Amino acid sequence: MFEKTKMKTYTNVDPVAKWMTKEVIYIRDNETVSRAIDILDNHTIFGIPVVDEEHRFLGLMSKTVIMNYISNSSVFNLPVSQIMLVECETIHPESSIDEASGLKGGCLPVVDEAGRLVGIITRTDIIRANAFRLDEAKEQVDYAETLKLVLNSAYEGVVVVNSDGYIQEINESYCRIINCRREEVLGRNVVEVIENTRLDVIAKTGREERGHIQRIAGQDLVVHRIPIFQNKRPVGAIGMLVFKDISEMNVLYNRINVQKHQSKERQRLKQQASILDAIIGQSSEIKAAKKRAAKAAACSSNVFITGASGTGKEVFAKAIHEMSTFSEGKFICVNCSAIPESLLESELFGYEEGAFTDAKRGGKLGKFELADKGTIFLDEIGDMPFSMQAKLLRVIQERTIERVGSTEQKRVNVRIITATHRDLKKMVEEGTFREDLYYRINVISLKLPSLAERKEDISLFLTKGIEEFVQQFGFERKQLSSEATACLEAYHWPGNIRHLLNVCESLVALTDGPLIGVNDLPIEIQEYYYEQTMSLNEAKLSKVEQQEKELIRKNLLLYNGNKTLVSKELGIPRSTFYEKIKKYELV
Missing domain, CATH: 1.10.8.60 (Helicase, Ruva Protein; domain 3)
Known part of the structure; x- marks a missing residue:
C-alpha cells in the first residue's frame, strides 16, 4: 500500500517515435466508406488514417464520423475523402510523449516534415511509455506519483496492481463503475474488489491480454490487461477499460452490420435485375420464367429446364448460375447428345493415367471436377445413354465422383442444372429414361415458351x-x-x-x-x-x-x-x- 505524498512535477521526454505504433492500418483516399467500415469492424481501433498515393496524411476516418452518416445508405459507396475528418491533430515523431499525452481522440497520427504518415500514437502506447519509466523514475520520484502519471494519461477506467495482486492505484472512472471510493479499495486484493478479474494472474505470468470481455457490475466491458516489467520480470499489471459498456459498441456495430447487409442486398438485387434484363423479352410468359429463375438461383436445388430447341435454355442456365452463390465458381456446359457414348463417362468424371490406351499422362479432370464450387449444365439430358443415367444418379445423390480407372471417391460441391427439348415423362413411361433420375433432376422445373407463344x-x-x-x-x-x-x-x-x-x-x-x-x-x-x-x-x-x-x-x-x-x-x-x-x- 502506498504512502500518500504530494504530487511532484513529472514529464516524459521520450520521443513519440520510440513508442508509436509503426505498423499502421490505413486507407487510401479513393477507397470507399464501406471499405473503412470493414476495417473498423475487423480491428479494435478508434479510427483509420487516410493517405494519398504518396502516403501523405490527409485526414481521419473514425467511428464518430461514420455514425454521423450512418442513416444515409448512399454514403457507403462514396470515397472516404468526401466525409473524412480533415481538421484533426497530428504530432511529429520527435515530439515528446508528454506532448502526446493531451490527445483528445483515441489515436494521434504521427506525421513527418514531408507530411507523410509514419505511425500513430494511442492512449495504450502512452500508458506503456509512462509505465516503462517506473523503474527509471524510482530514484527520482515517489513510486505512487509515477503510477498516478500513468493513470492520468488514460481516458477510461484504469487500475494498477502489484505482483501479488494488491491494488496500488485506481482512477475515479473505475471507482464509479464498481461503485466504491478510491480510499476503500487501495491496498485490497483485486479479486475482492473487481469481479471476474485476471489482473492477479497477469501480474504473475507477464502474459498480456487485449480486447477481452469482462462482466463488471452487470455490464459487459472490453478490457486490456498489460503486465508491468522490471529487470525483465513481471512486477505488477495495469487493467484498462477500452469501452465503458460493450452494449454501446454493439449498438454501433449492429447498426453498421445492418446497413452493410442492406447495402449488400441492394447490390445483389441490382445485379440480379441486370442479369435478368439482359434476357430479351417483355411478354408475360418470359417475365414469369425470369421470376422463377430468380427464385431458383436463391437456393442450391437441382433445376430442370424444358423447352423446344432454340428457346434459350442455356441463357437461363447461365443467368441462374450468375445470380446464385455458385457464381464464384465456373459454369461448365456439357451437351449430352454431342459426346459419343464411349467417351461420355470420362468426359463427365475424368480419368486416371493409364485408364485406357489413349489416356493422357497424369490423367484428366472431368467436367464435374471442373465445375466444383460452380455450376454444371447438362444440356439435352434426354439423349444421355441409359447406362450412364445410373452413374449420374449416384453422383447427384452422393455428390461424389469416381474417375475412370480409379477407385477413389472425390467429393464435389456443384450446382446441377439440366435441360432437354424431349418429353422425359413419356420417355420414363417408355422405359428409355430412368424414373428415379427424372425425379432427382426435376426439383425446380422451368418451362421456356416458344417464340410463337x-x-x-x-x-x-x-x-x-x-x-x-x-x-x-x-x-x-x-x-x-x-x-x-x-x-x-x-x-x-x-x-x-x-x-x-x-x-x-x-x-x-x-x-x-x-x-x-x-x-x-x-x-x-x-x-x-x-x-x-x-x-x-x-x-x-x-x-x-x-x-x-x-x-x-x-x-x-x-x-x-x-x-x-x-x-x-x-x-x-x-x-x-x-x-x-x-x-x-x-x-
Whole structure:
C-alpha cells in the first residue's frame, strides 16, 4: 500500500517515435466508406488514417464520423475523402510523449516534415511509455506519483496492481463503475474488489491480454490487461477499460452490420435485375420464367429446364448460375447428345493415367471436377445413354465422383442444372429414361415458351439481332421495313430464337442498301406470310379472284417482286395491276 505524498512535477521526454505504433492500418483516399467500415469492424481501433498515393496524411476516418452518416445508405459507396475528418491533430515523431499525452481522440497520427504518415500514437502506447519509466523514475520520484502519471494519461477506467495482486492505484472512472471510493479499495486484493478479474494472474505470468470481455457490475466491458516489467520480470499489471459498456459498441456495430447487409442486398438485387434484363423479352410468359429463375438461383436445388430447341435454355442456365452463390465458381456446359457414348463417362468424371490406351499422362479432370464450387449444365439430358443415367444418379445423390480407372471417391460441391427439348415423362413411361433420375433432376422445373407463344417479343429480337450483326460486320446502319417486320412477326419460327437470329445474320449480310424489305426475306417466310394472308381473305374472294391472286403472288416471287415485269408477263395494265395488288393485299 502506498504512502500518500504530494504530487511532484513529472514529464516524459521520450520521443513519440520510440513508442508509436509503426505498423499502421490505413486507407487510401479513393477507397470507399464501406471499405473503412470493414476495417473498423475487423480491428479494435478508434479510427483509420487516410493517405494519398504518396502516403501523405490527409485526414481521419473514425467511428464518430461514420455514425454521423450512418442513416444515409448512399454514403457507403462514396470515397472516404468526401466525409473524412480533415481538421484533426497530428504530432511529429520527435515530439515528446508528454506532448502526446493531451490527445483528445483515441489515436494521434504521427506525421513527418514531408507530411507523410509514419505511425500513430494511442492512449495504450502512452500508458506503456509512462509505465516503462517506473523503474527509471524510482530514484527520482515517489513510486505512487509515477503510477498516478500513468493513470492520468488514460481516458477510461484504469487500475494498477502489484505482483501479488494488491491494488496500488485506481482512477475515479473505475471507482464509479464498481461503485466504491478510491480510499476503500487501495491496498485490497483485486479479486475482492473487481469481479471476474485476471489482473492477479497477469501480474504473475507477464502474459498480456487485449480486447477481452469482462462482466463488471452487470455490464459487459472490453478490457486490456498489460503486465508491468522490471529487470525483465513481471512486477505488477495495469487493467484498462477500452469501452465503458460493450452494449454501446454493439449498438454501433449492429447498426453498421445492418446497413452493410442492406447495402449488400441492394447490390445483389441490382445485379440480379441486370442479369435478368439482359434476357430479351417483355411478354408475360418470359417475365414469369425470369421470376422463377430468380427464385431458383436463391437456393442450391437441382433445376430442370424444358423447352423446344432454340428457346434459350442455356441463357437461363447461365443467368441462374450468375445470380446464385455458385457464381464464384465456373459454369461448365456439357451437351449430352454431342459426346459419343464411349467417351461420355470420362468426359463427365475424368480419368486416371493409364485408364485406357489413349489416356493422357497424369490423367484428366472431368467436367464435374471442373465445375466444383460452380455450376454444371447438362444440356439435352434426354439423349444421355441409359447406362450412364445410373452413374449420374449416384453422383447427384452422393455428390461424389469416381474417375475412370480409379477407385477413389472425390467429393464435389456443384450446382446441377439440366435441360432437354424431349418429353422425359413419356420417355420414363417408355422405359428409355430412368424414373428415379427424372425425379432427382426435376426439383425446380422451368418451362421456356416458344417464340410463337411470345410473339410480342419477336420485334425486340429482330431489332437486337439486326443491330448486333451490323456492328459485328462493320456495316452501315440497316433496318427492317414495316412490311418486312409484319411478315417476320407473323412467321411461326419453328427453330425459335436461334432460327430468328440466323435469319437476321443472313439479312444483314446479303441485303443491299440500308432498308431490308419483304423481297429480301427468305422465300419460305414470304410464302408463309402470303398463305396466312390468303387464308384470312379467301372467304371474301370468289374462286376466280382467289386463282388470280395466287397467279399474281407466284409471279411476284418468280420475278423477285418486280411489279413492272409481272404486269407485262400477265398482260395487265400497270394501273390495273397495282389496284389488284392493293385489293389482294400483296405487298
